[in-house]
Amino acid sequence: MINRADVEKLRSMHAQRSAVLSLYLPVPLDPARLRGLAAEAGDLMGDVSANGPDSVSNAGVSNADRNAVLDALAAHGRDWLGHTVAFFACGELGLFEALPLPCLLPERAVLATRPHVRPLLAALQRCPDYRVAIADRRHSWVLSVSGNRVETVASQSEEGPRSPGFGGWYGLESHRIQQRIIQLGRHHYRDTAAILQRAAEASRNVPLVIGGHHDSIAALLQALPPAVRADFAGSFTADPHTLTPARIRELASPVIEGWVTRRERDLAGEILGQAPGRLAAAGLPACLTAVNEGAVACLLVAHEGMIPGFVCGRCGALSTGSDECPDWGTAARAVPDLLEEMVQRALDDDGQVTVIRDAPFIIAAKLRFPVAARGGGQ
Numbered sequence: 001m002i003n004r005a006d007v008e009k010l011r012s013m014h015a016q017r018s019a020v021l022s023l024y025l026p027v028p029l030d031p032a033r034l035r036g037l038a039a040e041a042g043d044l045m046g047d048v049s050a051n052g053p054d055s056v057s058n059a060g061v062s063n064a065d066r067n068a069v070l071d072a073l074a075a076h077g078r079d080w081l082g083h084t085v086a087f088f089a090c091g092e093l094g095l096f097e098a099l100p101l102p103c104l105l106p107e108r109a110v111l112a113t114r115p116h117v118r119p120l121l122a123a124l125q126r127c128p129d130y131r132v133a134i135a136d137r138r139h140s141w142v143l144s145v146s147g148n149r150v151e152t153v154a155s156q157s158e159e160g161p162r163s164p165g166f167g168g169w170y171g172l173e174s175h176r177i178q179q180r181i182i183q184l185g186r187h188h189y190r191d192t193a194a195i196l197q198r199a200a201e202a203s204r205n206v207p208l209v210i211g212g213h214h215d216s217i218a219a220l221l222q223a224l225p226p227a228v229r230a231d232f233a234g235s236f237t238a239d240p241h242t243l244t245p246a247r248i249r250e251l252a253s254p255v256i257e258g259w260v261t262r263r264e265r266d267l268a269g270e271i272l273g274q275a276p277g278r279l280a281a282a283g284l285p286a287c288l289t290a291v292n293e294g295a296v297a298c299l300l301v302a303h304e305g306m307i308p309g310f311v312c313g314r315c316g317a318l319s320t321g322s323d324e325c326p327d328w329g330t331a332a333r334a335v336p337d338l339l340e341e342m343v344q345r346a347l348d349d350d351g352q353v354t355v356i357r358d359a360p361f362i363i364a365a366k367l368r369f370p371v372a373a374r375g376g377g378q
């Protein structure tokens with residue numbers, strides 16, 4: 001599955017002309033529909049030059065790039081059933097990538113001077129890799145989930161006193177054994193917490209789901225150091241001894257979905273809670289100004305569609321009209337998607353980018369310094 005390094009690698013590629021094809025193609029679950037999908041991919045690639053406003057320099061998808069996509073689809077389509085696959089092709093750059101994404105995204109074809117990565121970022125944020133800890137009083141398992149893949153990272157079991165003989169002991173002796181089991185239990189949760197801490201140090205900001213009986217979840221949560229607890233996304237209750245990797249993923253994925261949605265809502269609320277014009281901007285005009293001034297600390301993109309616009313080849317200003325910078329359009333170049341350009345610019349300036357859903361704005365930003373507002377609205 002894809003990761004941030006793949007996105008950065010793609011972001012480093014630039015072509016002279018609008019010659020980089022980005023094609024996002026949802027592959028149906030039913031293999032019988034693969035043949036129809038090739039025709040659909042062909043249509044998407046055929047239409048793409050007409051979509052862009054850059055009709056003069058944009059000659060459409062080259063035959064070589066188009067064939068490379070169709071060949072890959074014929075060879076690997078069956079491995080991609082149920083996934084959206086992102087293709088990036090540009091003969092001029094020697095670029096060809098076909099990346100299955102962890103979640104389904106709508107189809108899209110873009111021709112631009114570089115790979116169109118906004119949907120990749122959305123996929124990484126909506127379907128993140130995560131960890132699951134399953135624990136009961138004696139055993140624990142730590143698993144890592146990436147797309148459909150579930151791997152056991154660590155498992156441990158604490159040998160308590162054996163159960164034979166248990167029922168025959170009474171009184172003080174039995175009480176001692178009970179105490180010992182509880183002690184073991186506490187150590188055991190601490191040990192599991194230590195495993196999770198090491199995992200969190202190895203790869204940071206990976207959300208954690210805990211599964212098991214109610215009291216085990218509470219005990220493990222209590223044993224977690226604050227840094228690991230900050231990654232806690234939620235829990236599910238289940239009998240650990242009935243769980244399979246597939247079932248674990250089934251139970252954990254709604255927990256992760258809820259966590260992603262909460263995080264999106266919190267981020268949007270945080271920005272909207274700021275006094276406008278101070279350290280926040282909402283709407284396309286205000287955010288264009290902020291991006292052009294390099295003021296964006298965190299960009300929140302809520303609109304999924306593309307918004308055509310212009311970039312000035314001289315001063316670099318991004319704008320909705322071709323004559324909005326001091327160069328009066330003398331060096332303006334059409335771009336198929338201003339939101340993508342803003343995302344790229346924010347990332348270049350070491351800003352953060354989050355793609356969210358269901359927000360009352362197209363785009364919003366948390367700013368590093370206030371910028372003069374220019375116009376209003378969305």
Ligand SMILES: [Zn+2]
Binds near residue numbers: 315316325326327331
């Ligand atoms: Zn300019």
